[in-house]
Amino acid sequence: MLDRLLLGQTEEGELARPPRLVEAMRYAALSGGKRLRPGLMLAAARLFGRDDDGVLVAAAALECIHCYSLVHDDLPAMDDDDLRRGRPTVHRAFDEATAILAGDALLTLAFDLVADPRVHAEACVRLAASRDLARAAGIGGMAGGQMLDLAAEHSTLGETEIRLLQSMKTGALIRYAARTGARLADASVEDIARLTRFGEVIGLAFQLADDLLDVEGDAAALGKAAGKDAAAGKATLVALKGTAWTRAELGRLVAEAETLLAAFGERAASLAALARFVAARDR
Numbered sequence: 001m002l003d004r005l006l007l008g009q010t011e012e013g014e015l016a017r018p019p020r021l022v023e024a025m026r027y028a029a030l031s032g033g034k035r036l037r038p039g040l041m042l043a044a045a046r047l048f049g050r051d052d053d054g055v056l057v058a059a060a061a062l063e064c065i066h067c068y069s070l071v072h073d074d075l076p077a078m079d080d081d082d083l084r085r086g087r088p089t090v091h092r093a094f095d096e097a098t099a100i101l102a103g104d105a106l107l108t109l110a111f112d113l114v115a116d117p118r119v120h121a122e123a124c125v126r127l128a129a130s131r132d133l134a135r136a137a138g139i140g141g142m143a144g145g146q147m148l149d150l151a152a153e154h155s156t157l158g159e160t161e162i163r164l165l166q167s168m169k170t171g172a173l174i175r176y177a178a179r180t181g182a183r184l185a186d187a188s189v190e191d192i193a194r195l196t197r198f199g200e201v202i203g204l205a206f207q208l209a210d211d212l213l214d215v216e217g218d219a220a221a222l223g224k225a226a227g228k229d230a231a232a233g234k235a236t237l238v239a240l241k242g243t244a245w246t247r248a249e250l251g252r253l254v255a256e257a258e259t260l261l262a263a264f265g266e267r268a269a270s271l272a273a274l275a276r277f278v279a280a281r282d283r
C-alpha cells in the first residue's frame with residue numbers, strides 16, 4: 001500500500017511531484033522497518049472484524065508519520081545519525097534540505113490519507129481519527145516528547161518525568177495504532193478504551209525494550225548505532241533503575257497486556273503475539 005501511495009503521479013489539486021522529493025520519501029518509507037505500528041492497527045481492526053484496504057490506508061498514514069519522525073530525528077540538529085535500518089540515513093543518502101522536506105511531506109501526506117473515504121464510510125469517524133493523529137504526533141504527543149527529550153539531555157529526571165516523556169515521544173503513536181484499529185472497526189466505546197490501554201502498555205514496553213537494546217544490543221542487528229543514550233547523557237529508566245528492574249517491568253507489562261486481551265480469547269492471539277514480540281525483540 002505504501003508503495004502504491006508514494007508514486008510520482010500527481011493527485012487532484014496537486015501541481016507536480018518533484019522526482020527527487022518522491023525518491024527521498026520512498027527511500028525513507030520503503031526501507032524495511034518492522035512495521036510495528038501499522039501491524040498493531042491492522043491486528044486491532046481484525047479483532048473487531050474489519051480487514052480491508054481502508055484500514056491499510058490508515059495504517060500507511062501512521063507509518064508515514066513514524067518514518068518522518070525517524071528522518072528528522074536522524075538529522076545533525078537532532079540525533080545526528082549516519083545509519084538507519086542498515087542503510088545511510090536520508091540526509092546522508094540525499095542531503096539535509098531534502099531530508100527535511102521528505103519528512104515534512106510524509107507528515108502532510110498522512111493527513112491526506114486519513115481523509116481518504118476508504119478509511120471509514122462516515123466522515124465524523126475519519127475526522128476523529130485525524131484529530132487523534134494530530135494529537136498523538138504533535139505538540140502534546142511525539143513532537144512534544146522529543147522536545148522534552150532534548151531538554152533532558154544531561155539533566156536528572158525522575159521516574160515520573162521519564163515515563164511522561166516516553167509516553168509522548170514513543171508511546172503516543174503506538175497507543176494511536178491500537179486505538180484507531182478498534183475505532184475504524186466500529187468497536188464499542190468500552191472496547192476502544194480497552195485497546196487504547198493495551199496500546200499504552202505496549203508503548204511503555206516498546207520504549208523499555210528500546211532502552212535495553214541501546215545498552216545491550218548489537219549495532220549490526222539493530223541497523224543503527226547502539227550506546228547512544230549513555231553517550232548523550234539521556235534520561236532513561238534503564239539508566240535510572242538498572243537492567244534487572246527493566247526486565248522485570250517488561251514482564252509485568254506483557255502480563256498486563258495479556259490480561260487486557262483475555263476477554264477476547266483466541267481471536268486476540270496475534271495482538272498477544274505482538275505484545276510479546278515488543279518486549280523480546282532484538283532489533
Ligand code: GRG
Nearest residue numbers: 033034035036069070072073142143146170210
Ligand atoms: C523528530 C518530531 C520528531 C520526533 C522524533 C522517533 C523519535 C521522535 C525519536 C527516535 C529516537 C528513538 C530511537 C526512539 C526510540 C523509539 C523508536 C521510535 C524507535 C524506532 O522505531 P522502530 O524500532 O523502527 O519501530 P523501525 O525501523 O522498525 O520502523
